Amino acid sequence: MPELPEVEVVRSGLEPVVTGAVVRSVEVREGRSLRRHVGPSEDFVERLTGATLGGAVRRGKFLWLPLERVELVETPPTNRAGEVSTSSTRLYALVIHLGMSGQVLLRDESQPDDPLLRIRLLLDTAEDGPVRLDFVDQRIFGSMAIDDLVPTADGRAAGLGSDSALVPAQVAHIARDPLDPAFDDRRFFDILAKRRTGIKRALLDQTLVSGIGNIYADEALWAARVHYDQPTASLSLPRAKTLLAEVRLVLGKALAEGGTSFDAQYVNVNGASGYFSHSLNAYGQQGEACPRCGRPIVRDQFMNRGSHYCPFCQRIRV
DNA sequence: CGTTGGCCCTGATCGC
């Protein structure tokens, strides 16, 4: 279940390898992994093959690799025959979303195929020679896509990993994440005050704040002592501020732990193996003692997901 | 327009 910290581990691991690398070939083994790509898989392969990768950028749980080969878009000649038609450039990127179970693995050609391999890119890298970039995904909720880059609404850098104010079109509606220096705290609190919904649903709404998934939502709510179904409008400003601070602490802590266990040869996002699970206080801890008060943690069904919380520490306050 | 419920997807695990 990769959330912001896990995706950032992938981004920071990919960046030094893919920057300046040339895509030699593309193999699509599972067409459904291109669900977010507009057009057939042949189009995906054609546009990616031969392109130079310009880095690795992340906003929330979305990752993208800007492509430095621009496409020339011929404008129809408006004048008489013989006049040279003008052309403009179109910037685009390889967008990656890991979904629930996606992994991006950097390997060499001697390593065996993963049975869940969906898409493979062969890269010519500047320093590491030929490298396989394998997109592995059990549940096929993740995807790759080629998408146009468009300007950000606020003109600020689109995400972490680049100063460019260009964002893939399909990511433009995704809010900045709480670790983004351009994240607008005041706007976040203003929207919470106006929403008619529960706080956990708001935390999981990627158009309000991005990067938070079920695990870190439960962890931040536990740390801030807020019940998952507390109406957002009833949350006082001080408590909302505390909650946002706890979100940042939880994400930052997981990020720090992920950074230490990262192996440069192997970009690992295996959430199922409990990547950061050794530091969880609430998620998956149903039946265990609350680390703060000792009473048992409870698991509710909420939004078709599990919600883990301490009924004593986290009560709805009217 | 804001909000919400349902859907997609399949390997791993569990219970009988």
Add this chain to the structure above:
DNA sequence: TGCGATCAGGGCCAAC
């Protein structure tokens, strides 16, 4: 041992 049922949830979209 075999096999069906159950579980996991991010993002999107139809429906209200």
